[in-house]
Amino acid sequence: MPRTTAETRKQPDTRITARLIGRIKSLISTGAVSPGSKFPPERELAKEFGANRASVRQALKVLEIMGVLSQHVGDGTYLSESAETILNEPIDFLVLLDDLSQHELFETRLMMEPELAARAAERATAEDLSTLRNAIFSMERSKTVRERLNADLAFHDAIFRASGNRICHLLFKSIHRTLLMSMSQLSDRVSLDRPLMFHRKIYDAIRGRNPEDARRCMQQHITDARDLLGKSHPSN
Amino acid sequence: MPRTTAETRKQPDTRITARLIGRIKSLISTGAVSPGSKFPPERELAKEFGANRASVRQALKVLEIMGVLSQHVGDGTYLSESAETILNEPIDFLVLLDDLSQHELFETRLMMEPELAARAAERATAEDLSTLRNAIFSMERSKTVRERLNADLAFHDAIFRASGNRICHLLFKSIHRTLLMSMSQLSDRVSLDRPLMFHRKIYDAIRGRNPEDARRCMQQHITDARDLLGKSHPSN
């Protein structure tokens, strides 16, 4: 009976690391440290916060892994311009802990991405369209599986960016990253033609400012990809 | 645990804490530590990983803040049953760093939640319906602003749960938490009647297995809430 009792437990006082994270959060929200600028050195923060350097380092490490800040030996600690990778680790552990299946990830995509494609059709800039076009070219020219998956990712990424919603952008970047990492272990038997065809159709719909078409094509695309993956790897 | 070349390879970018997180991730994915069970003590992990205890603690602290595991003095470190709060901190910092406005959070809700409500109408169990009903009752009986916001959150939470998609469930729990935390600082002038009316309509649509109505009502609900908030707090 490995089942132990960890749930009925009181958490009396906030641990120092959590408090320090709060202090650092304050430094950011008050503008004492602005994006891209440098934090005070660890030894100084420790003195200022009245804590040990090891504790400060714990707090800073949490934020570094999340992508909130980056540390450089001999130089200093810098606040990130934006938290590009902030959802990567969490999504990874979500898959691990909650045993999220590929099916559930695909379902999330199916639920959200068509809507995002529709928004992209309304909002895409000339630059977005160019990025989309380049992603299609890259996919056509791709020689290795890895190249192809990267191009695939770039296409969807461009759509999320064009949708103008940063939360969804970051969320789906993480989800796609997780999915592609598992897909890259598959064979290369998965058809290249069909995804490419759908990408072209989606691109045409976005360029033609046709949200409904974009939505519908994206839906077909994801459904198709899911089915293809299901056939080539039925155990999952 | 066998040492791989990736771990012994000299890689200036990969600091020891990141590698340790990878090792811990392996412990989880291989089933060496299952959800709810206990990790080896820090001192033991340090010896096994060939690292200092302080470094191990940094890695563990990252995972604890993310909600992957929980640590208890005198007892031990336990792997979480599921990562309920794993997206909380990231979303918080997303708002801080990328300066995500309430508008963008509302837009995300507007993009996703109607679809989730539609799914809920298709999949909701009797238990889900009961939870929704109770949330409405709680909101009717609420006396303080805090009570009301909690009941509000519970209603939407029940919908996400009923939608059957855990990723969206966690994502929107985090978003709502962030939004409500900022809304709770508002006055209580915001109307209670209108959200409650929409909740009832959404509930009826879900109970009546009418996805289209659920989608439409949810859309109206969020739009309405956004506009109310905009009026009472125009600066944001």
Next chain:
DNA sequence: TACGATTAATTGGTCCAGCCATAGTGAAGC
């Protein structure tokens, strides 16, 4: 024997002090 109190061992929380590796700085030397 049964049960409460005491003691000991375990474990995470925190702190201290030190050394290393790297990056920036500025002086010295050409």
Next chain:
DNA sequence: GCTTCACTATGGCTGGACCAATTAATCGTA
């Protein structure tokens, strides 16, 4: 003016120490 090199600052990491909370073992008494 340029390169070279020592110096300094900073993060990376280690070892050890002690504290506080929890659990398990032990003891004492009714």
